[in-house]
Amino acid sequence: MPLCEQIRRQLPQYVADGEPMQAAYSGLREHLRVCPTCRAFAARLRLVEGALRTYPSVSPAPEMAEKIICSFSSESQARQEEWRILPWDVWVPVLAFALAVMIALMSIPSELLSATAAPEWGTVVINWPSAIGAWLNSLRLQLGEGQFWAIWIGIFATTAGLGISLSLSNWTPKHSQSLDRLETGVTDVAARLWDHGRRAP
Amino acid sequence: MNDPLADLVVHSQRGDADAFAGLVAQTQGGVYNLAYNVLRNYEDAQDITQEIYMRAWRALPGFRGEAKFTTWLYRLAVNTCLNKRRQLRTQLNIVDSDEVLQRLATAESDPVAAALDKERAAYLWAAVDRLPEKYRLVIGLFYQEQRSYQEIAEILSLPLGTVKAHLNRAREALAQSLGQDREGNDASM
Secondary structure, X not given: OOHHHHHHHHHHHHHHOOOOOOHHXXXXXXXXXXXXHHHHHHHHHHHHHHHHHOOOOOOOOOOHHHHHHHHHHHHHHHHHHHHHOOOHHHHHHHHHHHHHHHXXXXXXXXXXXXXXXXXXXXXXXXXXXXXXXXXXXXXXXXXXXXXXXXXXXXXXXXXXXXXXXXXXXXXXXXHHHHHHHHHHXXXXXXXXXXXXXHHOO | OOOOOHHHHHHHHOOOHHHXXXXXXXXXXXXXXXXXXXXXXXHHHHHHHHHHHHHHHHHHHHOOOOOOHHHHHXXXXXXXXXXXXXXXXXXXXXXXXXXXXXXXXXXOOOHHXXXXXXXXXXXXXXXXXXXXHHHHHHXXXXXXXXXXXXXXXXXXXXXXXXXXXXXXXXXXXXXXXXXXXXXXXXXXX
């Protein structure tokens, strides 16, 4: 590569850095002293550097900040209102869970409930959805035990899976942080219980 | 990392709208200027600045403070503007000479700018406007926003060497255009 071309490659940085007196640039300085073409190019670079250092910024209209603040304030308010009526990523999993619990409770055979020592809850569970319970029992008899449970587990798994995937679609790094904290807490408690268990006689 | 905006950022992350308004007040000039450097249109720059802050407000809980807030915000701004520019590519307005002269007039109060030959400075600023987008962005961030090479590299997701190379190529291209202009003027005389 010809010397002038090499020098021209170094010149923009050299001028931008304020033409430092470092030994690394001694060859370049010597070349500038003897080469009028490169010296003229360095002079033009100085003009460019001066113009760029005064390159004016554009300023936003004074009302822009107000507009921005209005827009995110209204969004944060809308977000709070949305929370009040429960967003879909909360109510779908909650509904799925409630449905699963209800099905599980209603599927407990009545003789098993009456045999256990929980008369209040047993009575509530047996009497409150008696019509649905009777329908479920007849369905269980008609379908047979295996097919009946296969259907209900299928419905539960589908609904719960739908709820979980909808929730995950709205997953943010903040949720990951909360999950990390929860995991750390659970691990800590488990470790303490484990230690306690080992020390116990 | 010692960030002067750290307190406002922490409060904004907890949903404090007043703290976020403080962040907007302190950073909107830089974001708007950056948007203008990409889009070259005042109205588009204003609209996109609004969109950038809405995105920042939504994404702020995910900001972990690994970089300075302004670096994170500028990175978000660059990505948003480049996406917008892709959409607007066919209908972009090019800055005309009147606009350049208007900008020159606003800089007149600066004694250094006043000392410069106005015509040449106006010519160079107009030449910057004609540079490819990647060069305009680094020039805007380095000279107007006073960002370091390292910060620019983080904002644009480029290696440090590439940032320096972009700046040097831009300076070289501007110096060459100045030479051509002079030669053109000399030839016409």
